[in-house]
């Protein structure tokens with residue numbers, strides 16, 4: 509089932525997602541850290557640590573948004589990162605942060621769609637995406653194009669929300685996700701739909717083994733899954749086969 513942010517709208521999921529992130533961009537960083545109680549920073553750090561053995565990698569950050577995963581990669585690995593996103597307003601915030609931190613020699617961003625990336629085949633040492641795949645209109649197409657631009661042997665890191673399945677974490681998580689988060693997010697961002705879409709899209713998204721199956725379908729070889737904070741999020745680590 510495709511979950512879209514604005515149920516009454518006839519626009520495609522992609523148009524709606526870009527519009528939604530354009531609208532919440534100025535408040536995105538603040539809300540992200542508030543609603544996750546800051547835990548998202550640790551998850552990004554854990555995701556980047558999987559790439560530490562690659563020597564001076566060139567990395568593509570898909571659905572880069574305001575750039576936090578790209579900044580973390582540069583900070584930890586000293587590498588160059590190219591970020592892409594379909595939301596011009598999210599990229600505007602990313603660009604302000606890049607300029608403010610004087611990181612333009614290392615981090616660049618551009619408007620582009622994960623489903624048709626404007627890069628040649630086999631160019632990146634690693635491709636990563638945090639909290640982006642759930643928003644793709646066509647997950648298979650997005651993952652396949654991300655695999656295409658990876659060098660053979662290159663690594664893919666996907667950080668995404670998942671569903672904890674143990675009592676009482678599952679129940680607490682559902683209460684927080686379905687009640688508290690839409691209320692707080694809605695009041696602060698003034699877009700209640702955006703923060704109702706968040707839990708709905710997570711609950712309907714393939715996680716765990718099902719997401720590994722999507723990676724395989726896209727031509728990747730899953731290496732390992734790392735559950736974060738009792739399964740609230742998962743990091744998927746995969747490799748593009750050499751032949």
Ligand SMILES: C[S@@+](CC[C@H](N)C(=O)[O-])C[C@H]1O[C@@H](n2cnc3c(N)ncnc32)[C@H](O)[C@@H]1O
Pocket residue numbers: 522525526529540570571572573574575576577592593594595598620621622623637638639640643644645650
């Ligand atoms: C929740 S934000 C995540 C931003 C950032 N990666 C982070 O960790 O904070 C999701 C981002 O995915 C982007 N996005 C959704 N579909 C996309 C697509 N098909 N191609 C590129 N970006 C996309 C949205 O515009 C939005 O900026």
